[in-house]
Amino acid sequence: MSIAEKKKQWTDTKVAKFLTRSPERYEKFLTTSNLEIERVFTPDFDYPGYDEKLGFPGSYPYTRGVQPTMYRGRFWTMRQYAGFGNAKESNERYKYLLGAGQTGLSIAFDLPTQMGYDSDAAMSQGEVGKVGVAIDSLADVEVLFDGIPLDKVSTSMTVNSTAAILLCMYIAVAEKQGVSADKISGTIQNDILKEYMARGTYIYPPKESMRLITDIFAYCKDNVPKWNTISISGYHIREAGSSAVQEVAFTLADGIAYVDAAIKAGLDVDDFAPRLAFFFNAHNNLLEEVAKFRAARRIWAKIMKERFGAKLEKSQMLRFHTQTAGCTLTAQQPDNNIMRVTIQTLAAVLGGTQSLHTNSRDEALALPTEDSVRIALRTQQVVAYESGVADSIDPLAGSFFVESLTDQIEKAAWEYIEKIDKLGGAVEAISNGFQQKEIQDSAYAYQKAIEKNELIIVGVNKFTISEPPPTGLLKVTGEVETNQKKALAEVKAKRDGAAVKAALAKLEVAAKGTDNLIPLILEAVKVYATLGEIADVFRGVFGKHQETVVL
Protein backbone atom coordinates (compact mmCIF):
# COMPACT_ATOMS: atom_id res chain seq x y z
CA MET A 1 0.00 0.00 0.00
CA SER A 2 1.33 3.47 -0.83
CA ILE A 3 1.68 6.08 1.92
CA ALA A 4 -1.20 8.02 0.34
CA GLU A 5 -3.43 4.95 0.57
CA LYS A 6 -2.38 4.34 4.15
CA LYS A 7 -3.16 7.94 4.94
CA LYS A 8 -6.63 7.57 3.51
CA GLN A 9 -7.16 4.44 5.56
CA TRP A 10 -5.97 6.25 8.72
CA THR A 11 -8.26 9.19 7.96
CA ASP A 12 -11.30 7.01 7.28
CA THR A 13 -10.86 4.83 10.35
CA LYS A 14 -8.85 6.20 13.26
CA VAL A 15 -9.41 9.89 12.57
CA ALA A 16 -13.07 9.51 11.62
CA LYS A 17 -13.79 7.64 14.85
CA PHE A 18 -11.87 10.19 16.91
CA LEU A 19 -13.68 13.11 15.29
CA THR A 20 -17.07 11.80 16.31
CA ARG A 21 -15.95 12.19 19.94
CA SER A 22 -13.69 15.24 19.62
CA PRO A 23 -14.11 17.59 16.67
CA GLU A 24 -11.30 19.79 15.44
CA ARG A 25 -11.11 23.55 16.11
CA TYR A 26 -12.11 24.39 12.53
CA GLU A 27 -13.70 22.49 9.72
CA LYS A 28 -10.95 23.69 7.39
CA PHE A 29 -7.51 25.01 8.35
CA LEU A 30 -6.15 27.72 6.05
CA THR A 31 -2.97 29.77 5.78
CA THR A 32 -3.14 33.57 5.58
CA SER A 33 -3.23 33.15 1.78
CA ASN A 34 -6.18 30.78 2.03
CA LEU A 35 -4.13 27.72 1.18
CA GLU A 36 -5.52 24.59 2.78
CA ILE A 37 -3.46 23.04 5.57
CA GLU A 38 -3.67 19.27 5.70
CA ARG A 39 -4.09 17.48 9.01
CA VAL A 40 -0.81 15.75 8.40
CA PHE A 41 1.58 16.06 5.48
CA THR A 42 3.17 12.92 4.07
CA PRO A 43 5.63 12.16 1.28
CA ASP A 44 4.10 11.37 -2.11
CA PHE A 45 6.99 9.06 -2.93
CA ASP A 46 8.22 5.82 -1.48
CA TYR A 47 9.83 6.81 1.82
CA PRO A 48 11.94 3.92 3.10
CA GLY A 49 10.98 2.93 6.62
CA TYR A 50 8.01 5.30 6.81
CA ASP A 51 5.85 2.94 8.87
CA GLU A 52 8.54 1.85 11.30
CA LYS A 53 10.01 5.30 11.76
CA LEU A 54 7.08 7.65 11.53
CA GLY A 55 3.64 6.18 11.03
CA PHE A 56 0.60 8.39 11.58
CA PRO A 57 -0.38 10.57 14.54
CA GLY A 58 -2.06 8.54 17.24
CA SER A 59 -0.54 5.35 15.85
CA TYR A 60 2.53 3.27 16.66
CA PRO A 61 5.36 4.27 17.02
CA TYR A 62 3.81 7.66 17.80
CA THR A 63 6.78 9.60 16.42
CA ARG A 64 4.31 12.05 14.89
CA GLY A 65 2.29 12.55 18.05
CA VAL A 66 -0.03 10.70 20.41
CA GLN A 67 -3.40 12.02 19.28
CA PRO A 68 -4.86 11.58 15.77
CA THR A 69 -5.76 15.28 15.66
CA MET A 70 -3.26 16.79 18.10
CA TYR A 71 -3.60 20.57 18.39
CA ARG A 72 -6.20 20.78 15.64
CA GLY A 73 -8.53 19.26 18.22
CA ARG A 74 -7.19 20.70 21.47
CA PHE A 75 -4.18 22.81 22.29
CA TRP A 76 -1.68 21.50 24.81
CA THR A 77 -2.53 22.29 28.44
CA MET A 78 -1.08 25.65 29.44
CA ARG A 79 0.12 24.83 32.89
CA GLN A 80 2.27 27.35 34.74
CA TYR A 81 4.24 25.97 37.69
CA ALA A 82 3.43 28.28 40.57
CA GLY A 83 3.26 28.53 44.33
CA PHE A 84 4.88 30.56 47.07
CA GLY A 85 4.26 31.70 50.61
CA ASN A 86 1.15 30.28 52.17
CA ALA A 87 -1.86 28.53 50.66
CA LYS A 88 -3.91 31.73 50.46
CA GLU A 89 -1.32 33.64 48.42
CA SER A 90 -0.85 30.70 46.10
CA ASN A 91 -4.59 30.24 45.67
CA GLU A 92 -4.77 33.88 44.55
CA ARG A 93 -1.98 33.27 42.00
CA TYR A 94 -3.81 30.22 40.62
CA LYS A 95 -7.00 32.19 40.21
CA TYR A 96 -5.06 34.97 38.51
CA LEU A 97 -3.49 32.48 36.09
CA LEU A 98 -6.77 30.71 35.35
CA GLY A 99 -8.34 34.12 34.78
CA ALA A 100 -5.55 34.93 32.33
CA GLY A 101 -6.35 31.85 30.27
CA GLN A 102 -4.20 29.13 31.80
CA THR A 103 -5.84 25.74 31.28
CA GLY A 104 -4.28 23.57 33.99
CA LEU A 105 -2.76 24.01 37.45
CA SER A 106 0.74 23.15 38.56
CA ILE A 107 1.66 23.39 42.22
CA ALA A 108 5.14 24.27 43.44
CA PHE A 109 5.72 23.22 47.05
CA ASP A 110 8.32 24.63 49.40
CA LEU A 111 11.32 22.52 50.32
CA PRO A 112 10.07 21.42 53.77
CA THR A 113 6.89 20.05 52.15
CA GLN A 114 8.96 18.23 49.54
CA MET A 115 11.24 16.83 52.24
CA GLY A 116 8.54 15.72 54.65
CA TYR A 117 8.95 18.39 57.35
CA ASP A 118 6.27 20.58 58.88
CA SER A 119 6.79 24.33 58.99
CA ASP A 120 7.60 24.17 62.71
CA ALA A 121 10.42 21.63 62.30
CA ALA A 122 13.95 22.81 62.99
CA MET A 123 14.95 21.63 59.49
CA SER A 124 12.39 23.97 57.93
CA GLN A 125 13.75 27.18 59.38
CA GLY A 126 14.28 29.84 56.72
CA GLU A 127 12.74 27.75 53.95
CA VAL A 128 9.03 27.98 54.67
CA GLY A 129 7.11 29.21 51.63
CA LYS A 130 10.30 30.14 49.79
CA VAL A 131 10.45 28.05 46.61
CA GLY A 132 6.81 27.01 46.70
CA VAL A 133 3.76 26.90 48.89
CA ALA A 134 4.01 25.58 52.46
CA ILE A 135 1.70 22.67 53.20
CA ASP A 136 1.47 21.12 56.65
CA SER A 137 -1.95 19.52 56.75
CA LEU A 138 -5.21 19.07 54.91
CA ALA A 139 -6.26 22.48 56.28
CA ASP A 140 -3.69 24.15 53.99
CA VAL A 141 -4.80 22.18 50.94
CA GLU A 142 -8.40 23.19 51.58
CA VAL A 143 -7.32 26.84 51.32
CA LEU A 144 -5.04 26.12 48.36
CA PHE A 145 -7.94 24.92 46.20
CA ASP A 146 -10.66 27.08 47.65
CA GLY A 147 -13.04 28.14 44.89
CA ILE A 148 -11.28 26.01 42.26
CA PRO A 149 -13.55 23.23 40.99
CA LEU A 150 -11.46 20.05 41.02
CA ASP A 151 -13.78 18.25 38.60
CA LYS A 152 -13.05 20.90 35.95
CA VAL A 153 -9.33 21.54 36.20
CA SER A 154 -6.44 19.09 36.14
CA THR A 155 -3.69 19.67 38.66
CA SER A 156 -0.05 18.73 38.63
CA MET A 157 1.83 18.53 41.92
CA THR A 158 5.61 18.62 41.88
CA VAL A 159 6.30 16.44 44.83
CA ASN A 160 8.25 13.21 44.98
CA SER A 161 9.18 11.55 48.28
CA THR A 162 5.99 12.95 49.84
CA ALA A 163 3.85 12.42 46.74
CA ALA A 164 1.54 9.85 48.34
CA ILE A 165 0.68 12.27 51.16
CA LEU A 166 -0.14 15.16 48.82
CA LEU A 167 -2.16 12.91 46.55
CA CYS A 168 -4.24 11.81 49.55
CA MET A 169 -4.73 15.41 50.67
CA TYR A 170 -5.91 16.26 47.14
CA ILE A 171 -8.36 13.34 47.12
CA ALA A 172 -9.66 14.42 50.53
CA VAL A 173 -10.20 18.03 49.45
CA ALA A 174 -11.92 16.94 46.24
CA GLU A 175 -14.27 14.78 48.31
CA LYS A 176 -15.06 17.80 50.48
CA GLN A 177 -15.98 19.65 47.27
CA GLY A 178 -18.29 16.78 46.38
CA VAL A 179 -15.96 15.45 43.68
CA SER A 180 -15.23 11.74 44.00
CA ALA A 181 -11.75 10.34 43.42
CA ASP A 182 -12.72 8.78 40.09
CA LYS A 183 -13.57 12.24 38.71
CA ILE A 184 -10.34 14.08 39.51
CA SER A 185 -7.51 14.34 37.05
CA GLY A 186 -3.94 15.42 37.43
CA THR A 187 -0.40 14.27 37.96
CA ILE A 188 2.01 13.79 40.82
CA GLN A 189 5.68 13.92 39.92
CA ASN A 190 6.43 10.93 42.18
CA ASP A 191 9.70 10.25 40.33
CA ILE A 192 12.22 9.40 43.01
CA LEU A 193 14.95 8.02 40.75
CA LYS A 194 15.77 11.39 39.25
CA GLU A 195 15.81 12.84 42.77
CA TYR A 196 18.70 10.52 43.62
CA MET A 197 20.27 11.34 40.26
CA ALA A 198 19.80 15.08 39.88
CA ARG A 199 17.27 16.94 42.04
CA GLY A 200 17.87 15.90 45.62
CA THR A 201 14.52 15.81 47.44
CA TYR A 202 14.68 12.14 48.41
CA ILE A 203 14.03 10.88 51.93
CA TYR A 204 13.90 7.09 52.06
CA PRO A 205 16.17 4.45 50.50
CA PRO A 206 15.36 3.29 46.94
CA LYS A 207 13.58 0.04 47.81
CA GLU A 208 11.09 1.65 50.17
CA SER A 209 10.61 4.61 47.85
CA MET A 210 9.80 2.25 44.99
CA ARG A 211 7.25 0.51 47.20
CA LEU A 212 5.43 3.80 47.82
CA ILE A 213 5.42 4.42 44.07
CA THR A 214 4.03 1.04 43.12
CA ASP A 215 1.45 1.33 45.92
CA ILE A 216 0.30 4.54 44.24
CA PHE A 217 0.09 2.81 40.83
CA ALA A 218 -2.02 0.03 42.31
CA TYR A 219 -4.30 2.30 44.32
CA CYS A 220 -4.94 4.76 41.50
CA LYS A 221 -5.72 2.03 38.97
CA ASP A 222 -8.73 1.04 41.09
CA ASN A 223 -9.69 4.32 42.73
CA VAL A 224 -8.32 7.34 40.83
CA PRO A 225 -8.34 6.11 37.23
CA LYS A 226 -7.83 9.52 35.58
CA TRP A 227 -4.77 10.34 37.65
CA ASN A 228 -1.32 10.29 36.03
CA THR A 229 0.53 8.45 38.74
CA ILE A 230 4.05 9.55 37.91
CA SER A 231 5.78 12.15 35.80
CA ILE A 232 9.03 10.49 34.81
CA SER A 233 11.25 13.49 34.53
CA GLY A 234 14.17 14.34 32.33
CA TYR A 235 13.72 18.03 33.08
CA HIS A 236 15.96 18.10 36.13
CA ILE A 237 18.51 15.77 34.55
CA ARG A 238 18.89 18.36 31.79
CA GLU A 239 18.93 21.24 34.25
CA ALA A 240 21.77 19.46 36.05
CA GLY A 241 23.73 19.73 32.81
CA SER A 242 23.04 16.59 30.78
CA SER A 243 22.91 16.56 27.00
CA ALA A 244 19.64 16.08 25.10
CA VAL A 245 20.56 12.45 24.42
CA GLN A 246 21.30 11.78 28.09
CA GLU A 247 18.04 13.45 29.08
CA VAL A 248 16.05 11.03 26.93
CA ALA A 249 18.14 7.97 27.74
CA PHE A 250 18.26 8.37 31.53
CA THR A 251 14.58 9.29 31.73
CA LEU A 252 13.46 6.29 29.71
CA ALA A 253 15.81 4.02 31.66
CA ASP A 254 14.07 5.28 34.82
CA GLY A 255 10.76 4.52 33.12
CA ILE A 256 11.90 0.94 32.54
CA ALA A 257 12.81 0.65 36.22
CA TYR A 258 9.34 1.79 37.31
CA VAL A 259 7.62 -0.62 34.94
CA ASP A 260 9.85 -3.44 36.16
CA ALA A 261 9.09 -2.59 39.79
CA ALA A 262 5.35 -2.47 39.19
CA ILE A 263 5.35 -5.81 37.37
CA LYS A 264 7.40 -7.27 40.21
CA ALA A 265 4.80 -5.92 42.64
CA GLY A 266 2.21 -8.02 40.79
CA LEU A 267 0.60 -5.47 38.47
CA ASP A 268 -0.28 -6.12 34.86
CA VAL A 269 1.52 -3.72 32.54
CA ASP A 270 -1.65 -2.53 30.82
CA ASP A 271 -3.24 -1.75 34.18
CA PHE A 272 -0.82 1.02 35.07
CA ALA A 273 1.18 1.97 31.95
CA PRO A 274 -1.58 4.15 30.41
CA ARG A 275 -1.14 6.55 33.33
CA LEU A 276 2.64 6.85 33.22
CA ALA A 277 3.51 10.37 32.10
CA PHE A 278 6.79 12.06 31.24
CA PHE A 279 8.32 15.47 31.70
CA PHE A 280 11.04 16.99 29.54
CA ASN A 281 13.04 20.16 29.20
CA ALA A 282 12.91 22.47 26.17
CA HIS A 283 16.28 24.05 25.48
CA ASN A 284 17.36 26.61 22.92
CA ASN A 285 18.59 24.34 20.15
CA LEU A 286 15.20 24.25 18.47
CA LEU A 287 15.60 21.46 15.95
CA GLU A 288 17.55 19.17 18.25
CA GLU A 289 14.83 19.56 20.85
CA VAL A 290 12.08 18.75 18.36
CA ALA A 291 14.01 15.66 17.30
CA LYS A 292 14.50 14.71 20.96
CA PHE A 293 10.77 14.67 21.66
CA ARG A 294 10.06 12.66 18.53
CA ALA A 295 12.81 10.16 19.30
CA ALA A 296 11.61 9.79 22.90
CA ARG A 297 8.12 8.82 21.73
CA ARG A 298 9.48 6.28 19.28
CA ILE A 299 11.82 4.64 21.79
CA TRP A 300 9.19 4.43 24.53
CA ALA A 301 6.65 2.87 22.18
CA LYS A 302 9.17 0.18 21.25
CA ILE A 303 10.14 -0.42 24.88
CA MET A 304 6.52 -0.86 25.94
CA LYS A 305 5.49 -3.01 23.01
CA GLU A 306 8.56 -5.15 22.55
CA ARG A 307 10.15 -5.34 25.97
CA PHE A 308 7.06 -5.34 28.17
CA GLY A 309 4.46 -6.71 25.77
CA ALA A 310 2.04 -3.86 26.46
CA LYS A 311 -1.07 -4.30 24.34
CA LEU A 312 -3.06 -1.12 24.92
CA GLU A 313 -2.21 1.78 22.64
CA LYS A 314 -2.27 4.13 25.61
CA SER A 315 0.40 2.04 27.32
CA GLN A 316 2.70 2.59 24.36
CA MET A 317 2.22 6.33 24.09
CA LEU A 318 4.71 8.68 25.64
CA ARG A 319 2.67 11.64 26.85
CA PHE A 320 4.71 14.48 28.25
CA HIS A 321 4.78 17.85 29.92
CA THR A 322 7.47 20.34 28.97
CA GLN A 323 9.04 23.16 30.85
CA THR A 324 11.26 25.69 29.15
CA ALA A 325 14.85 25.51 30.34
CA GLY A 326 15.39 27.43 33.56
CA CYS A 327 19.13 27.02 33.23
CA THR A 328 19.21 28.96 29.94
CA LEU A 329 17.75 32.07 31.58
CA THR A 330 20.21 34.82 32.31
CA ALA A 331 20.27 37.37 35.10
CA GLN A 332 21.89 39.75 32.62
CA GLN A 333 19.46 41.62 30.34
CA PRO A 334 16.55 39.54 31.67
CA ASP A 335 14.16 40.63 28.91
CA ASN A 336 16.24 38.54 26.49
CA ASN A 337 14.79 35.55 28.31
CA ILE A 338 11.44 36.25 26.67
CA MET A 339 12.99 35.41 23.29
CA ARG A 340 14.65 32.30 24.65
CA VAL A 341 11.36 31.11 26.09
CA THR A 342 9.62 31.75 22.76
CA ILE A 343 12.10 29.53 20.93
CA GLN A 344 11.74 26.85 23.59
CA THR A 345 7.95 27.06 23.39
CA LEU A 346 8.16 26.44 19.68
CA ALA A 347 10.42 23.45 20.33
CA ALA A 348 7.90 21.94 22.73
CA VAL A 349 4.93 22.52 20.44
CA LEU A 350 6.67 21.40 17.26
CA GLY A 351 7.74 18.37 19.29
CA GLY A 352 4.14 17.52 20.24
CA THR A 353 3.96 18.24 23.97
CA GLN A 354 0.74 17.59 25.91
CA SER A 355 1.27 20.26 28.53
CA LEU A 356 3.63 23.23 28.86
CA HIS A 357 5.08 25.61 31.41
CA THR A 358 6.84 28.67 30.07
CA ASN A 359 9.40 30.27 32.36
CA SER A 360 9.23 33.94 33.21
CA ARG A 361 11.87 36.48 32.23
CA ASP A 362 12.87 37.23 35.84
CA GLU A 363 13.35 33.65 37.02
CA ALA A 364 17.13 33.83 37.05
CA LEU A 365 16.68 36.45 39.75
CA ALA A 366 13.64 35.50 41.83
CA LEU A 367 10.22 33.89 41.75
CA PRO A 368 8.27 35.56 38.95
CA THR A 369 6.09 38.60 39.44
CA GLU A 370 2.51 38.62 38.19
CA ASP A 371 3.52 40.72 35.16
CA SER A 372 6.32 38.34 34.21
CA VAL A 373 4.22 35.23 34.52
CA ARG A 374 1.54 36.83 32.35
CA ILE A 375 4.06 37.46 29.56
CA ALA A 376 5.19 33.84 29.87
CA LEU A 377 1.63 32.59 29.52
CA ARG A 378 0.98 35.01 26.66
CA THR A 379 3.99 33.49 24.86
CA GLN A 380 2.17 30.15 24.77
CA GLN A 381 -1.05 31.82 23.70
CA VAL A 382 0.64 33.68 20.83
CA VAL A 383 2.25 30.46 19.62
CA ALA A 384 -1.08 28.61 19.93
CA TYR A 385 -3.43 31.15 18.38
CA GLU A 386 -1.25 33.21 16.06
CA SER A 387 1.77 31.29 14.77
CA GLY A 388 -0.05 28.61 12.79
CA VAL A 389 2.34 25.87 13.95
CA ALA A 390 -0.54 24.09 15.70
CA ASP A 391 -2.59 23.70 12.52
CA SER A 392 -0.87 20.68 11.00
CA ILE A 393 0.46 17.75 12.99
CA ASP A 394 4.22 17.22 13.35
CA PRO A 395 4.96 19.88 10.72
CA LEU A 396 8.74 19.35 10.74
CA ALA A 397 8.50 15.68 9.74
CA GLY A 398 10.37 14.98 6.55
CA SER A 399 12.94 17.69 7.14
CA PHE A 400 16.26 16.01 6.29
CA PHE A 401 17.82 17.63 9.32
CA VAL A 402 15.07 16.80 11.81
CA GLU A 403 14.66 13.20 10.66
CA SER A 404 18.39 12.63 10.76
CA LEU A 405 18.64 14.12 14.25
CA THR A 406 15.67 12.05 15.40
CA ASP A 407 17.40 8.88 14.20
CA GLN A 408 20.72 9.88 15.74
CA ILE A 409 19.20 10.73 19.12
CA GLU A 410 17.32 7.45 19.10
CA LYS A 411 20.47 5.47 18.34
CA ALA A 412 22.58 7.22 20.97
CA ALA A 413 19.84 6.91 23.59
CA TRP A 414 19.47 3.16 22.93
CA GLU A 415 23.21 2.77 23.49
CA TYR A 416 22.86 4.36 26.93
CA ILE A 417 19.78 2.29 27.76
CA GLU A 418 21.62 -0.89 26.85
CA LYS A 419 24.57 0.19 28.97
CA ILE A 420 22.29 0.86 31.94
CA ASP A 421 20.67 -2.57 31.41
CA LYS A 422 24.14 -4.13 31.57
CA LEU A 423 24.84 -2.25 34.80
CA GLY A 424 21.78 -3.93 36.32
CA GLY A 425 19.13 -1.31 35.52
CA ALA A 426 18.58 2.32 36.48
CA VAL A 427 18.32 1.83 40.25
CA GLU A 428 21.59 -0.07 40.39
CA ALA A 429 23.37 2.28 37.97
CA ILE A 430 22.29 5.33 40.01
CA SER A 431 23.53 3.67 43.21
CA ASN A 432 26.89 3.35 41.53
CA GLY A 433 26.80 6.95 40.33
CA PHE A 434 26.91 6.11 36.62
CA GLN A 435 24.33 8.63 35.41
CA GLN A 436 25.52 11.29 37.86
CA LYS A 437 29.06 11.05 36.48
CA GLU A 438 27.86 11.26 32.87
CA ILE A 439 25.76 14.32 33.69
CA GLN A 440 28.66 15.97 35.51
CA ASP A 441 30.97 15.45 32.56
CA SER A 442 28.46 17.05 30.18
CA ALA A 443 27.82 19.97 32.52
CA TYR A 444 31.55 20.57 32.87
CA ALA A 445 32.13 20.53 29.12
CA TYR A 446 29.23 22.97 28.57
CA GLN A 447 30.45 25.42 31.21
CA LYS A 448 34.00 25.23 29.89
CA ALA A 449 32.81 26.00 26.36
CA ILE A 450 31.03 29.12 27.64
CA GLU A 451 34.05 30.24 29.59
CA LYS A 452 36.29 29.82 26.55
CA ASN A 453 33.77 31.75 24.44
CA GLU A 454 33.29 28.76 22.15
CA LEU A 455 29.63 28.88 23.06
CA ILE A 456 28.00 32.28 22.98
CA ILE A 457 25.31 33.29 25.44
CA VAL A 458 23.90 36.63 24.37
CA GLY A 459 24.33 39.24 27.09
CA VAL A 460 26.63 37.02 29.13
CA ASN A 461 29.85 36.44 27.20
CA LYS A 462 29.02 38.65 24.20
CA PHE A 463 26.90 41.76 23.65
CA THR A 464 27.17 42.69 27.31
CA ILE A 465 26.10 46.05 28.73
CA SER A 466 26.39 47.59 32.16
CA GLU A 467 23.08 47.34 33.95
CA PRO A 468 21.63 48.79 37.14
CA PRO A 469 20.64 46.22 39.78
CA PRO A 470 17.19 44.70 39.09
CA THR A 471 14.15 46.15 40.85
CA GLY A 472 10.53 45.09 41.45
CA LEU A 473 11.34 41.44 42.18
CA LEU A 474 9.02 39.22 44.17
CA LYS A 475 10.16 38.56 47.75
CA VAL A 476 8.82 36.03 50.22
CA THR A 477 9.33 37.38 53.74
CA GLY A 478 9.93 35.58 57.04
CA GLU A 479 6.40 36.50 58.07
CA VAL A 480 5.12 33.51 56.10
CA GLU A 481 6.99 31.15 58.41
CA THR A 482 5.66 32.80 61.57
CA ASN A 483 2.07 32.72 60.30
CA GLN A 484 2.37 29.18 59.02
CA LYS A 485 3.61 27.95 62.41
CA LYS A 486 0.72 29.70 64.12
CA ALA A 487 -1.81 28.16 61.75
CA LEU A 488 -0.28 24.72 62.28
CA ALA A 489 -0.50 25.07 66.06
CA GLU A 490 -4.19 25.93 65.68
CA VAL A 491 -4.83 22.85 63.55
CA LYS A 492 -3.07 20.65 66.09
CA ALA A 493 -5.08 22.17 68.95
CA LYS A 494 -8.40 21.69 67.16
CA ARG A 495 -8.05 18.19 65.71
CA ASP A 496 -8.97 14.92 67.38
CA GLY A 497 -5.58 13.97 68.84
CA ALA A 498 -6.58 10.38 69.63
CA ALA A 499 -7.75 9.80 66.05
CA VAL A 500 -4.45 11.12 64.73
CA LYS A 501 -2.48 8.90 67.07
CA ALA A 502 -4.49 5.85 66.06
CA ALA A 503 -4.15 6.57 62.33
CA LEU A 504 -0.39 7.02 62.61
CA ALA A 505 -0.04 3.83 64.65
CA LYS A 506 -1.94 1.87 61.99
CA LEU A 507 0.25 3.39 59.33
CA GLU A 508 3.38 2.33 61.16
CA VAL A 509 2.19 -1.27 61.40
CA ALA A 510 1.35 -1.30 57.69
CA ALA A 511 4.69 0.25 56.75
CA LYS A 512 6.42 -2.63 58.54
CA GLY A 513 4.32 -5.11 56.53
CA THR A 514 3.38 -5.29 52.87
CA ASP A 515 -0.15 -3.86 52.64
CA ASN A 516 -0.84 -0.98 50.27
CA LEU A 517 -0.13 2.17 52.26
CA ILE A 518 -2.30 4.65 50.40
CA PRO A 519 -5.68 3.93 52.10
CA LEU A 520 -3.98 4.40 55.47
CA ILE A 521 -2.31 7.65 54.46
CA LEU A 522 -5.70 8.85 53.26
CA GLU A 523 -7.22 7.98 56.63
CA ALA A 524 -4.46 9.86 58.42
CA VAL A 525 -4.69 13.05 56.34
CA LYS A 526 -8.47 13.12 56.79
CA VAL A 527 -8.06 13.42 60.57
CA TYR A 528 -5.49 16.20 59.98
CA ALA A 529 -2.35 14.22 60.72
CA THR A 530 0.38 16.48 59.34
CA LEU A 531 2.69 15.83 56.44
CA GLY A 532 5.66 15.82 58.82
CA GLU A 533 4.03 13.33 61.17
CA ILE A 534 3.29 10.91 58.34
CA ALA A 535 6.76 11.28 56.85
CA ASP A 536 8.23 10.71 60.33
CA VAL A 537 6.42 7.38 60.60
CA PHE A 538 8.06 6.30 57.34
CA ARG A 539 11.45 7.71 58.35
CA GLY A 540 11.21 5.58 61.48
CA VAL A 541 10.36 2.39 59.60
CA PHE A 542 12.19 2.85 56.28
CA GLY A 543 15.23 4.89 57.39
CA LYS A 544 16.88 7.68 55.43
CA HIS A 545 18.83 7.45 52.20
CA GLN A 546 22.48 8.46 52.12
CA GLU A 547 23.74 9.99 48.90
CA THR A 548 26.32 8.29 46.69
CA VAL A 549 29.16 10.76 46.28
CA VAL A 550 30.60 10.72 42.77
CA LEU A 551 34.11 12.02 42.23
Ligand SMILES: CC(C)(COP(=O)(O)OP(=O)(O)OC[C@H]1O[C@@H](n2cnc3c(N)ncnc32)[C@H](O)[C@@H]1OP(=O)(O)O)[C@@H](O)C(=O)NCCC(=O)NCCSC(=O)CCC(=O)O
Ligand atom coordinates in the same frame (compact mmCIF):
# COMPACT_ATOMS: atom_id res chain seq x y z
C1 LIG B 1 -0.08 13.57 30.64
C2 LIG B 1 0.33 14.99 30.98
C3 LIG B 1 1.72 15.27 30.48
C4 LIG B 1 -0.64 15.97 30.33
O1 LIG B 1 -1.93 15.82 30.82
P1 LIG B 1 -3.08 16.84 30.42
O2 LIG B 1 -4.29 16.45 31.14
O3 LIG B 1 -2.60 18.22 30.61
O4 LIG B 1 -3.19 16.67 28.86
P2 LIG B 1 -3.69 15.43 27.97
O5 LIG B 1 -3.64 14.18 28.74
O6 LIG B 1 -2.97 15.47 26.70
O7 LIG B 1 -5.16 15.88 27.65
C5 LIG B 1 -6.22 15.88 28.56
C6 LIG B 1 -7.35 15.04 27.98
O8 LIG B 1 -7.69 15.54 26.69
C7 LIG B 1 -7.56 14.51 25.72
N1 LIG B 1 -7.04 15.07 24.47
C8 LIG B 1 -5.81 15.52 24.24
N2 LIG B 1 -5.68 15.95 22.97
C9 LIG B 1 -6.86 15.77 22.39
C10 LIG B 1 -7.37 16.01 21.11
N3 LIG B 1 -6.65 16.49 20.14
N4 LIG B 1 -8.66 15.72 20.90
C11 LIG B 1 -9.40 15.19 21.86
N5 LIG B 1 -8.97 14.92 23.09
C12 LIG B 1 -7.72 15.21 23.35
C13 LIG B 1 -6.60 13.51 26.33
O9 LIG B 1 -6.78 12.24 25.79
C14 LIG B 1 -6.92 13.61 27.80
O10 LIG B 1 -7.98 12.80 28.18
P3 LIG B 1 -7.74 11.34 28.87
O11 LIG B 1 -6.83 11.57 30.02
O12 LIG B 1 -9.11 10.93 29.28
O13 LIG B 1 -7.13 10.50 27.81
C15 LIG B 1 0.23 15.16 32.51
O14 LIG B 1 1.04 14.22 33.17
C16 LIG B 1 0.59 16.53 32.96
O15 LIG B 1 -0.25 17.43 32.91
N6 LIG B 1 1.78 16.77 33.47
C17 LIG B 1 2.16 18.05 34.02
C18 LIG B 1 3.37 17.91 34.81
C19 LIG B 1 3.84 19.21 35.39
O16 LIG B 1 3.17 20.23 35.29
N7 LIG B 1 4.97 19.21 36.04
C20 LIG B 1 5.54 20.42 36.65
C21 LIG B 1 6.88 20.12 37.04
S1 LIG B 1 7.65 21.54 37.54
C22 LIG B 1 9.20 21.17 38.05
O17 LIG B 1 9.56 20.04 38.33
C23 LIG B 1 10.07 22.38 38.07
C24 LIG B 1 11.44 22.24 38.49
C25 LIG B 1 11.63 21.85 39.93
O18 LIG B 1 10.79 22.08 40.78
O19 LIG B 1 12.70 21.29 40.21
